[in-house]
Amino acid sequence: MNTQKVVQYIERHKLFSPDDKILVALSGGADSVALLRLLLSLGYTCEAAHCNFHLRGAESDRDEHFVRQLCLEHRVALYTVHFDTEQEAKERHISIEMAARELRYAWFEKTKEACNAAVIAVAHHRDDSVETLLLNLIRGTGINGLRGIRPRNGHIVRPLLCLDREEIVGYLESIGQSYVTDSTNLQDEYTRNKIRLNLLPLMQEINPSVKDSILKTAEHLDDAASIYNISIEKAKQRVRTPEGISISALMQETAPETVLFEILHPLGFNAAQVRDICRTLDGQPGKIFTNADWRIVKDRDSLLIESMQEAAEQPVLEMKEYPYTPDFIIPRDKNTACLDADKLKHPLSLRLWRQGDTFVPFGMKGRKKVSDYLTDRKFSLLHKRQQWVLCCGNDIAWLVGERTDNRFRIDGKTRKALVISIAGR
The missing domain is CATH 3.30.465 (Uridine Diphospho-n-acetylenolpyruvylglucosamine Reductase; domain 3)
Known part of the structure; x- marks a missing residue:
C-alpha cells in the first residue's frame, strides 16, 4: 500500500496537522488497527479509545484484551469504557445499532476533551462509503444522503477513506500485524452486512468496477449537493x-x-x-x-x-384574596384576573378549553363560544390548542391570559376580591 496516498488525503482535506494529538477509535478490527499503525508510522501522536458493548459475549472481552496488548506494545495510552448496550436500546426504544453508535460517539467526544486531543480518527474506508450510500438509497434519502461518508464531520475525521478493504488488509499483512475479526461481520443479519455480503457481490457481477462507479457518482453528487444546499438555505429563509x-x-x-x-x-x-x-x-x-x-x-x-415538549404547558396560577375597599385598585394586566370571591360558589379547576365551551366575556351580557372568541382574536390553530381556562364548577371564570367572565366580575356588592395571576409573568 502506498502510504503517501493517505498523507496526501489528510493534507488535501486538512484533517489534522503534524503537531496535533489524535484520539484513534480502536475496535481491534483490521480497519482500526491499520489506522493506528499507519498514523504511528507517519509520526503522529496518538492515543486510543475502545468501547466494550458486551454484545458478543467472550468475543467482546477478547477484542478488549487484544486492544490492550496492542497499545501496550506500541506505548499508546488507551481509554476503555463498558456499556450495557442492549439495556440502553430497550430503555430508549431504539435499535441496538443506533444505541451503540450514539453511546460510542458521545463517549469519544468526552474522551477527546479529557485527553486534549485535536480530533477523533475513525477507520471508515472506501467500501464503507459505498455501503453507506447504498444503504441510504435503499432506505430513501435526499441528495445529502447520496454523498457517501464525509472526510470530516466536526471533530470526527476519516483518514482511510482513500483506501479500500483489500488495501488495508494487505498493509497489515505487509507489516506482520494481526487483528481480530468481528464474527457478526460474516453474518447477514444486519442491513449493512446484507449489502456487503449479498448485494455488492451481485452488482460486481454486472460491473466489476461498480464500487469505483458509485464513488465517482458520489463525488459528482457532493458537488451538486453543495450548490443545492446554498439554494435550499435561501428558500428556507423565504418561506x-x-x-x-x-x-x-x-x-x-x-x-x-x-x-x-x-x-x-x-x-x-x-x-x-x-x-x-x-x-x-x-x-x-x-x-x-x-x-x-x-x-x-x-x-x-x-x-x-x-x-411537543413545549405544547400546552400548564400555567402556574397564584391566588390572593383581598378585602374590597374603596381604595382597592383592580389590576388591568391581561395576565391577572380579578374576580368577586363570593360569586365563586364551586371549586376552581384549570384545563384546556374544549369544543363547545362558552363564556360571557367581560363587559358583555350574552354567551360567546370560546372557539369564536379565539378566532376573532386571530389565534393560530396552535395558539388555540394551548389556551387554558379556569373553571368555577362547570362555568368558565377566566380565559387565562385573555379575558374574565362577566358573571364573576367585581361590582358594587363585592366584599372580597380574588386576584389570580400567572406566575412568572
Missing part, C-alpha cells in the same frame, strides 16, 4: 415565519415539496409524511401531523411547527 412556514411563499418555490422536506426531515419527518403534508396545503385547516418530538398543524395560511 419561514416565526411560527412555522408560509404556505403561499412555499408554493412559489420551484420545488415546494423538496423545500418542505429539507425543513422537516431534520425534525424527524420522513419523505412519506412530508408528501402527506404537501397534499393538505390547499385543503381545509386543522390537519395535524406528529412524531415523537414535533407537531405540524395545517392552519389557514401557514404550516405551524410546535415542539
